[in-house]
Amino acid sequence: MTRTHPAWRAVRLFVLMLILLPWMTAAPAAEPNYEGFRKCASCHKSQSQSWKKTGHAKALDLLAPGARSEARRRAKLDPAKDYSKDKDCLGCHVTGLGKEGGYDPEDPGIYLLGVSCESCHGPGGRYQGLHREAAERFDKNRLTTPRQALADAGQDFAFVERCNACHLNYRGSPWKGSKAPYNPFSPELDAKYRFEFDKAVRDAKAMHEHFRLEGAFTGPPLPPFHEELQAKARPIGKGDR
Numbered sequence: 001m002t003r004t005h006p007a008w009r010a011v012r013l014f015v016l017m018l019i020l021l022p023w024m025t026a027a028p029a030a031e032p033n034y035e036g037f038r039k040c041a042s043c044h045k046s047q048s049q050s051w052k053k054t055g056h057a058k059a060l061d062l063l064a065p066g067a068r069s070e071a072r073r074r075a076k077l078d079p080a081k082d083y084s085k086d087k088d089c090l091g092c093h094v095t096g097l098g099k100e101g102g103y104d105p106e107d108p109g110i111y112l113l114g115v116s117c118e119s120c121h122g123p124g125g126r127y128q129g130l131h132r133e134a135a136e137r138f139d140k141n142r143l144t145t146p147r148q149a150l151a152d153a154g155q156d157f158a159f160v161e162r163c164n165a166c167h168l169n170y171r172g173s174p175w176k177g178s179k180a181p182y183n184p185f186s187p188e189l190d191a192k193y194r195f196e197f198d199k200a201v202r203d204a205k206a207m208h209e210h211f212r213l214e215g216a217f218t219g220p221p222l223p224p225f226h227e228e229l230q231a232k233a234r235p236i237g238k239g240d241r
């Protein structure tokens with residue numbers, strides 16, 4: 001083996017730093033675009049059909065005049081008012097408000113209504129293409145793809161901070177990310193609004209039912225409850241993923 005002269009090593013290190021410097025000091029990459037739930041639903045029919053029955057899917061209806069009058073009255077909101085264009089409310093009742101590709105009150109795409117796939121799984125602009133490519137590789141040659149590639153492309157496997165941004169964002173919340181506009185329904189108003197992530201995330205009636213994965217993706221990261229949910233998961237519908 002030939003030994004490199006120390007001066008050469010110094011030069012190489014210097015060049016390497018010049019290459020890395022702009023990357024190290026660059027602003028963090030912007031959040032990927034929101035795609036809307038039609039894209040996800042075109043492959044994941046079983047989850048989508050189940051999700052459509054959840055309160056999350058219908059969350060925008062809660063802002064219509066007259067919806068949940070009693071609860072509104074207790075929270076000092078106007079029972080008769082139409083809040084469905086109110087920016088103080090919309091952020092937690094639609095998908096990706098004000099974000100690239102997300103819900104726009106002036107041009108409300110129907111695939112961004114309610115709390116949909118990307119509200120929990122993260123904006124799909126960069127990862128959903130990887131699902132398609134991984135599916136092709138898996139179907140053809142049984143080749144798997146590391147899950148880390150999805151995480152790097154913005155898919156969320158931890159969930160908790162996304163849930164917190166809606167469920168723990170009330171005035172006086174212990175959650176450190178909380179800021180206006182706040183959720184008007186806090187545990188102080190009624191204990192039923194207390195949010196316990198570990199329990200809530202296992203509520204398949206609020207997320208969607210779980211269906212057995214074939215294993216196109218492998219390895220970390222995965223939430224601790226993944227094995228548990230998969231152990232009880234149902235087989236996916238015919239012709240579905």
Ligand code: HEC
Pocket residue numbers: 035039040041042043044117118121123124125128131132134135147212213214215216217218241
């Ligand atoms: C072209 C089809 C296609 C599209 C579009 C698509 N997916 Fe997937 N997705 C797949 C396939 C195939 C898998 C692997 C399934 C398996 O292993 O059984 C997968 C896996 C997943 C998984 C499980 C990943 C894991 O932990 O193994 C999630 C969650 C998911 N998709 C959510 C979404 C969401 C949300 C969207 C929309 C932003 C989306 N998918 C768009 C085909 C697609």
Ligand code: HEC
Pocket residue numbers: 062063067068071072077083086088089090091092093165166167169170181182183184185192193194
């Ligand atoms: C920071 C997020 C956030 C904002 C902002 C927000 N909400 Fe909500 N809203 C939620 C969450 C989370 C729930 C579910 C409460 C629960 O059951 O834990 C909810 C539930 C509701 C409900 C049903 C309550 C019940 O007990 O049936 C109504 C009605 C509602 N919101 C209306 C509004 C209106 C009107 C506004 C604006 C003035 C608003 N929300 C702003 C997050 C938010």
Ligand code: HEC
Pocket residue numbers: 055056058059091092093094115119120159160162163164165166167192197200201202203206
């Ligand atoms: C974009 C805002 C938003 C996000 C993100 C969100 N939720 Fe919700 N969630 C809501 C709203 C609004 C409702 C009220 C639906 C209703 O009352 O019909 C709700 C309802 C629920 C309910 C039913 C509550 C009840 O009293 O019946 C559960 C459980 C729940 N969410 C858990 C979660 C979990 C777990 C996550 C994260 C994986 C999450 N949510 C992410 C806004 C959100």
Ligand code: HEC
Pocket residue numbers: 037040041044047048051056115116117118119120121159201206207208209210211212213222223225226227229230233
């Ligand atoms: C309120 C949050 C929430 C919403 C909305 C949501 N999901 Fe999920 N999803 C979850 C959680 C939690 C898991 C379990 C993750 C795990 O086991 O690793 C999951 C798992 C999945 C999986 C893996 C297989 C399974 O069934 O567990 C797929 C695929 C998936 N979701 C697709 C979707 C699609 C498509 C939509 C929209 C039509 C959607 N999800 C909406 C929370 C959500």
